[in-house]
Amino acid sequence: MSDIVVTGLGATTPLGGDVASTWAALLEGRSGVVPLDDEWAAQMPVRIVARLAVEPTDHLDRVQARRLDRCQQMALLAAREAWADAGSPDVDPERLAVVVGTGVGGARTMLGQDDVLEERGPGRVSPLTVPMLMPNGPAATVGLELHARAGVHTPVSACASGSEGISLALDLLRAGRADVVVAGGAEACIHPLPMAGFARMRAMSTRNDDPERASRPWDKGRDGFVLGEGAGLLVLERAESAKARGAHIYAILAGAGVTNDSFDMVLPQPEGKLAASAIRLALRDAGIDAAEIGHVNAHATSTPTGDIAEAGAILTALGDGAAVAGTKSMTGHMLGAAGAVESIFTILALRDQIVPGTQNLDDLDDDPRVHALDIVRGASRKTTLRAAVNDAFGFGGHNVALVFTAA
Amino acid sequence: MATTEEIQSGLAEILEEVAGVLPADATPEKSFTEDLDVDSLSMVEIATAVEDKFGVAIPDDELANIRTVGDAISFIEKNQS
Numbered sequence: 224m225s226d227i228v229v230t231g232l233g234a235t236t237p238l239g240g241d242v243a244s245t246w247a248a249l250l251e252g253r254s255g256v257v258p259l260d261d262e263w264a265a266q267m268p269v270r271i272v273a274r275l276a277v278e279p280t281d282h283l284d285r286v287q288a289r290r291l292d293r294c295q296q297m298a299l300l301a302a303r304e305a306w307a308d309a310g311s312p313d314v315d316p317e318r319l320a321v322v323v324g325t326g327v328g329g330a331r332t333m334l335g336q337d338d339v340l341e342e343r344g345p346g347r348v349s350p351l352t353v354p355m356l357m358p359n360g361p362a363a364t365v366g367l368e369l370h371a372r373a374g375v376h377t378p379v380s381a382c383a384s385g386s387e388g389i390s391l392a393l394d395l396l397r398a399g400r401a402d403v404v405v406a407g408g409a410e411a412c413i414h415p416l417p418m419a420g421f422a423r424m425r426a427m428s429t430r431n432d433d434p435e436r437a438s439r440p441w442d443k444g445r446d447g448f449v450l451g452e453g454a455g456l457l458v459l460e461r462a463e464s465a466k467a468r469g470a471h472i473y474a475i476l477a478g479a480g481v482t483n484d485s486f487d488m489v490l491p492q493p494e495g496k497l498a499a500s501a502i503r504l505a506l507r508d509a510g511i512d513a514a515e516i517g518h519v520n521a522h523a524t525s526t527p528t529g530d531i532a533e534a535g536a537i538l539t540a541l542g543d544g545a546a547v548a549g550t551k552s553m554t555g556h557m558l559g560a561a562g563a564v565e566s567i568f569t570i571l572a573l574r575d576q577i578v579p580g581t582q583n584l585d586d587l588d589d590d591p592r593v594h595a596l597d598i599v600r601g602a603s604r605k606t607t608l609r610a611a612v613n614d615a616f617g618f619g620g621h622n623v624a625l626v627f628t629a630a
Numbered sequence: 631m632a633t634t635e636e637i638q639s640g641l642a643e644i645l646e647e648v649a650g651v652l653p654a655d656a657t658p659e660k661s662f663t664e665d666l667d668v669d670s671l672s673m674v675e676i677a678t679a680v681e682d683k684f685g686v687a688i689p690d691d692e693l694a695n696i697r698t699v700g701d702a703i704s705f706i707e708k709n710q711s
Contacts, residue, residue: 284650285650286648286649286650289648346678347678349675350671350674350675351671351675354671
């Protein structure tokens with residue numbers, strides 16, 4: 224079976240408007256979390272977010288931008304960057320596929336147009352409402368941009384959507400249904416309703432007076448995630464075609480494992496049993512041993528229960544040998560884009576032989592599973608890496624693990 | 631009551647905002663779809679903006695008959711209150 228390789232990366236995140244600036248900020252330990260000072264936020268219990276560092280509309284044609292929801296704008300910019308980075312492969316459009324996962328799609332459009340409906344009636348609702356709110360909108364936007372005709376797909380699995388997108392791309396390439404796949408995730412739902420909903424679940428940090436310190440995976444003082452937004456996309460293809468066209472190969476997407484807790488709609492299975500199974504399946508798929516995994520980019524959202532379950536899963540599946548990083552301490556939680564952007568971090572960790580440091584981890588949780596892990600704290604760590612895992616989990620019980628190996 | 635010139639310039643502003651049509655290109659003989667590359671969803675947006683700006687109502691069956699910038703100007707002239 225051919226190796227499936229990564230030949231292009233694109234992202235826009237709370238740390239930067241592209242991959243290079245995001246990665247540089249991440250290695251410096253910078254935070255993308257800022258106060259939420261919009262008028263509507265005054266009465267919200269949560270008043271901190273991780274907004275994009277660069278407004279997408281600053282880099283898009285005005286008329287094109289007004290026809291796209293924010294999540295579609297982000298996906299488009301990430302796709303352009305990834306495609307150019309891959310050297311704009313000369314692929315038959317009927318052999319080019321797109322997979323862009325999202326948690327909620329164009330929620331801002333849906334909610335904004337509902338306001339129009341209530342205030343001004345159905346005759347004033349935008350005719351662009353449906354194409355802007357549909358969850359497959361980001362994927363379709365990218366598909367249109369690149370003329371992808373081998374299929375345009377949208378996995379929706381909450382905060383695992385971006386990683387599920389990459390696992391689906393792996394399947395498409397292995398099955399021979401496409402020669403090149405642009406895959407990842409996009410999310411833009413900083414809006415009063417989703418924020419109020421998450422806050423009512425007590426899922427979000429209320430450390431409003433100290434935004435940069437609010438996202439603190441595995442720290443005793445953690446009190447929930449910080450809502451972020453962003454997009455991340457990878458260009459994936461078979462090694463032979465990448466080599467034949469002389470493309471730069473970042474890393475190999477060696478395997479994927481997908482399971483579901485089917486335990487509770489939102490709570491993780493406390494021991495992380497099925498999350499561990501996802502990691503094991505990904506290892507088996509990649510044909511490598513647990514001991515070879517030198518680094519895990521953990522899902523680690525900074526919630527009290529999730530971080531512990533994941534620590535258990537990593538320990539069960541991999542033991543204590545891998546250097547673990549919780550990069551949401553800097554980016555916040557980009558929901559359906561998280562797995563894709565963090566896959567990019569995992570790939571760049573392999574390229575640069577460095578593990579980003581987890582920030583705000585001042586006082587490690589007492590749970591022995593957390594103590595057993597080698598969590599990289601504070602400064603980034605130079606090391607030797609051959610293989611790494613990216614974890615992503617989502618409401619609904621979704622577990623996705625991806626294994627990348629050095630090129 | 632807006633004059634023909636005011637209608638033409640007001641319509642040109644809407645076309646620029648919604649569809650990126652340069653004001654100099656928004657001349658009466660131009661077809662929205664064939665010359666100015668305005669798609670059907672944008673036509674609905676333009677009609678809504680015209681209704682708001684000029685106080686006219688454009689029923690869907692009338693909208694279908696508005697093919698050129700000139701058609702829109704005459705419709706507004708006839709129907710503005």
